[in-house]
Amino acid sequence: MNLYQSLGYLVLGSRLRRLSEAFLAEINRAYQNAGIDFDASWFPVFYLLSKNDALSIKELSEQIEVSHPAASQLIANLKKRGLVSTDTCSDDGRRQLVTLTTSGRELLAQIMPVWAAITEAMTQLVEGDETALQLLPAVTALENTFRQSKLADNIVEKLNTNLKPAGNE
Known part of the structure; x- marks a missing residue:
């Protein structure tokens, strides 16, 4: 067990970030190896625009769950x-x-087969591992849990409960 695994929830964000960065680096390398000038961070916008003729920046930001300024910055980059x-x-x-x-649209036509290959490769990668098969349902469950609770408030509550001086109960 490495350091990150041994620290449990204390480094959950770091582990998820590392996993995400490693995954996106591999995806970007796949685009590069295929000779396609595309960055994985553009995926949500391209995917949504592949399904819709036009979307407002507000609609994009809501659907990809980023702030309006972050969506505007991404759109400005793609526009440039x-x-x-x-x-x-x-x-x-x-x-x-x-x-x-x-x-x-020409780039979209090039990247759509890559999306299919990503789905196929990831399905094949996890299909023999029962625990890995639970990754997407577990991530969805965790996202839903975070939406329904205020982790920071819960942590402060735990701090206040655990830090009460003895005899003041």
């Missing part, structure tokens, strides 16, 4: 690369609608 364009919504001038450009 010529992969998406934004236009003011005709019925609400405050809304910016995001669409894939011709270059973005």
